[in-house]
Amino acid sequence: MTRLLIVEDDPDLALALRVLLTRRGYEVSLAADGREGLRLLFAERPALMLLDLLLPALDGWEVLDRTRDMSDLPVLVLSGLGAVDDRVRALRSGADDFLVKPFAHPELLARIEALLRRAGPRQWAGEAVEEDLRLVPERRAALWQGGEIRLSDIEYRLLQLLVRNRGRVVTTEQLLDQVWDDTTAIGRDRVKFAVLRLRRKLRTAGGPSARDPLEAVRGLGYRYESADRPAARSPGAAAHGTGGG
Structure with missing residues (x-):
């Protein structure tokens, strides 16, 4: 079963995403801050990460930067920061896609499926x-x-x-x-x-x-x-x- 990692500090949104994705057949792990997200990323090695940018402990920009030090897995940024500069910065920093909150669930699912479909075998720098x-x-x-x-x-x-x-x-x-x-x-x-x-x-x-x-x-x-x-x-x-x- 394909495992996804959600790094999101809004508990209501995180729960809603887990329910949605679990019903679609994914295994889902949740992290409420950036440090926990990196820990789960390295421990569980998911197939894809959904990443908020405004996170406690360690913000999403730093998580994205460190993720790219460890792996080339797909990263879909979910953020309320919808300015063009934020989207461009995220994509140049290594994000594979960017979805502005609030978003429609069908669009989210379609983007996840597209990223997973295009992804090749993942490489991890710790190997x-x-x-x-x-x-x-x-x-x-x-x-x-x-x-x-x-x-x-x-x-x-x-x-x-x-x-x-x-x-x-x-x-x-x-x-x-x-x-x-x-x-x-x-x-x-x-x-x-x-x-x-x-x-x-x-x-x-x-x-x-x-x-x-x-x-x-x-x-x-x-x-x-x-x-x-x-x-x-x-x-x-x-x-x-x-x-x-």
Whole structure:
């Protein structure tokens, strides 16, 4: 049975949603605040989350941000914040859909069905990425070749984005946009130095003989290379360089 997680602090609405969705054959878990929502998200790993934005303890924006650190599961935002700026911000922050309160139940059900229909197999960052690497979102850490690395928020998001696109080049512009929320080219050096810090931590954790999975592709960006495939280096690639834009 498909499990849904509802993160909603209005008890009447939460109960009404649970009754509606249970009658449609879903299993439903409820969380009344953001912290409980994240706890249930990680413990139960639902197929989809319905998320309010104005939550106690931890607001929906932070829940959405941390959810995207852990998983690519569908997120449907249900909020009384109906301004265009709020909807755009939610979608750019990783929400898959946005429904303004109050809403009609048939529309809600249709949107849930559409999101579940389009969703592929979910990936969770807490699972092993490959034999050498495991991301640990609840501690903002990574296990690399047997050693644990404590990462800053930026370093964690940077590694996560590169890993999710492993084998493919992620451009400097994409990194600035998705890790730093900076769409300008002003911060290009910050990407280079963040990669250097991340590479240094991986080298410290893995030891001097450990491979370096971070490849700088000159003039383009960076790529994470898995151990099970050879690095597809282009003539302009510099595996240990500081380039990449």
